[in-house]
Amino acid sequence: MAANEERSVGIVMNGVTGRMGYRQHLVRSILAIREQGGLRLPDGTVLRPEPILVGRNESKLATIAKEHGLDRWTTDLDEALKLPGAEIYFDAQVTSRRVEGVKKAVAAGLHVYTEKPTAEDTETALELARIAKAAGVKVGVVQDKLFLPGLLKLKRLVDGGFFGRILSVRGEFGYWVFEGDWQEAQRPSWNYRAEDGGGIIIDMFCHWRYVLEEIFGPVRSVQALAATHIPERVGEDGKPYACTADDAAYGIFELDGGIVAQVNSSWTTRVFRDELVEFQVDGTEGSAVAGLRRCRVQHRSTTPKPVWNPDLPATEDFRSQWQEVPDNADFDNGFKTQWEMFLRHVAADEPFPWDFLAGARGVQLAELGLQSAREGRRIAIPELTL
Template sequence: MTRRVIGIVMNGVTGRMGYRQHLVRSILAIREQGGLPLDGGGTLWPEPILVGRSADKLKELADRHGLTHWTTSLDEALAHPLAEIYFDSQVTPAREQAIKAAIAAGKHVYTEKPTAESLEGALELARLAREAGVRSGAVQDKLFLPGLLKLKRLVDGGFFGRILSVRGEFGYWVFEGDWQDAQRPSWNYRAEDGGGMILDMFPHWRYVLDGIVAPVRSVYAHAATHIPQRVDERGEPYAATADDAAYGVFELEGGITAQINSSWAVRVDRDELVEFQVDGTEGSAVAGLRNCRIQHRASTPKPVWNPDLPATEPFRAQWQQVPDNGEFDNGFKVQWELFLRHVVSDAPYRWDLLEGAKGVQLAELGLRSAREGRRLDVPELTL
């Protein structure tokens, strides 16, 4: 059996997301399974070429996993004879110029979101990739999670009838960094470093709503900085200049209303850290990262409002779990495999840099809506 080696320049893998989800649970996991089987025979063997700012961190990471290719020079990494794909999971302000350099070097591009700090920048990247004839992809991992795959199955199967609304709850308490260490890096809370809830999460909500329910047509957002001062990784207090919570109302095609609350200053009283409830004329569903439960029209109970008596109905017990009906792999890994097949075998793939730009568009409009206090239309994007 033939094995084709493909070099992947991985920039930003010393960070939490780049290391855990993209290097370890995606690329190294593909290697551990013997490579990626290709249609028509043979396997694809991904060879990481690590790049970052800290030589010590890169060397330690490479030694830990038995990797041989690493450098602190992006130019050197892009010039590596094996390099065919550039992947970026850096902080957002560093992303745009690095992707431009990769496109100029003729590399296919796969990147975390947001793809750029502005819609103008995101569209320019999509245009440059198209003009250069390179393949591109933007990470849209939540589409490949078990709970949302089950939700998509319900939508495609017509379970809901006419969809009326979507309600989403996302978030958890991120410690301020004083008496307990914060679970997220401090740059997330500095607008000047590309932080902020809207910039981080609205790109996710765009592809989730577009890809599972219906295209987003308008947005109204309220942003808040609930915790105005935090403590960084060095124990130094700093001003939180970015929003740590966002409350959004989105109008979807077909008159569907979506409401999504996102907060790093909320304590969790849900089964999962993110949940979406979809209500339709024929049934409802609540989907999280892994699970999805449903209530059909025929089995919907008939609650009666009476504030003078305690509630006795077991509301949670009146829902039914959607079965797995299959095995689910890591969502990041699944999308990596699709992109790799797209690059080497021309397999279908629709989550390109233009799709990534749609997420940046919604974030930009969300921030503007929060500043101006008004609802804004979301126009179609074209190159």
């Protein structure tokens, strides 16, 4: 194809009426790529994504399509997968519906990019990986937190040897999700029903697997305590429902090199942090606290010597003793950045490391985390192979 020539790529986007599918994937990723004039490939070709919207609510689909000047949408996934120019299938449905959609797309010969978790159990996640490999299609799983500015800075510190020997990682994630009675809940009700694929462990442990492994090293064991702190919530229909899934999880993960990671995940906590997620990393040569955007450090040479004295008020401003890590780069939306990587993977055969096997590893950690919580014990994590 000649340099500067433009070609379109049809993307069947299933689940765009949901919060993440609409805001992060359609508006801030695919439509943003279109608005910037497309995606330039190494040979000079400009790739223009053409979304084909799919969902179960015809009215919502029609509204979204009209608002953004899109003319291809349907409630029939089978129809969408057969449309001319459809090359990629994207899935942002509820977890319990994902496997069916992905299998149909692979059978239709489309490349697949999907939200996580890829399935509700490890064996099914591995089955998807095997099916996709046998079909010869390219696949990818969203790993958005790797592209957060704060974690990119943290990775830069690790790669630069700032910490010396890393000792521990402590993560805090979460916020208060309203129960839906006197204030509307800011997350959909299926998140709190295990029978619909809900639960904070299946949601967040998939994230923690790739964050810990990509930045610090392989996860070798998990010990988790799960809780359903709010037993009843009010759904979108205004009716109460029983919460059958965990809404908080307290996990300890052992990593290679003796690193111990503790990560609390909760939809039942009120935020007293600078950001909704923060990781503190302590090493022999220095420490860092990284969030969504910011990252601050304290080097060994500038570490003060606090003295424990409960009889006197603290006189030190501990936060002021840390130094801000500069951006040193322009950070784009993380979802958009990964979409661009996957589009280049499909159109130009550039590498994309987060395939369905990577997705299965996330599901595995969640499944073993739930098992650990049920049995009250530490569980080693075996290697996964296709």
